[in-house]
Amino acid sequence: MGTLVDSVTLRVSWGLPQIRTILEGGKQEPALHWYERPNFLSGISERKWKVPYLDQLIKPDAKVIGGEGNPKPAEFRFNWLSATGTGIFVAAILSAFWMGTSPYQFVRLFLQTIHRLRWSLITIACMLAIAYVTQYSGSDVTLGLAFTHTGVLYPFFAAMLGWLGVALTGSDTSSNALFGNLQRVTAERLGLSPILICTANSTGGVMGKMIDAQSIVIASAATGQHGQEGRILRFVFWHSLVLASLVGIVTLLQAYVLTAMIPKS
16 A cells, blocks of 8 residues: 555656656756756756757648747657656556565566557557647648637537547647637637636537547556457447537537626636
């Protein structure tokens, strides 16, 4: 039990903003009492490479998404020390040491796990690649603009747009980053509450979490149901769609009937 608590504590601490800043080579302001500046990890624990033929070559339309429409940077960021997976790996090593697992047995189990999850890891990597292609090709904004033509029904489709964003990217945070500003601009153009519409993007996105490929692959790998990803997707798809639709209906009611539920900005 103590090993589990220590492992969880390490992983949680690893993800704290103050700790991540230090692990990435930055300076924490104000400095932690045990941390002396300058940071010796600067330039070591995080490396960045600009993607050729893509970096600063894509300029979003400011009239569509709002803002200044500055060219988008395209960088490959390798934060090997602050990454969540590194914290989990360190916790696994400490747990193995605490339980008396030999280095040979630990390495053998580690390699066996990678072999078992090889196709799952490849699938997750491909889905992340699709998310980046969707973003930099502009197809995400195109989908968003298609929803904006729904007029008075837009509050319903705002939730569905968040649902679609998470289904594509696998992350509610990524969906908000992709569609959040577009949702705000569209809400202002239609005379709707930006707070309501942006919230609908997040809540609708939660319902899409159960059908994104990463979640399904991880779930099938964790439960030993390799090769059953398609069956799982078919089973949960309609549940996800119905739940997202319910969120859209509630948003529609809040936009025109239950307006008192919307907080004032």
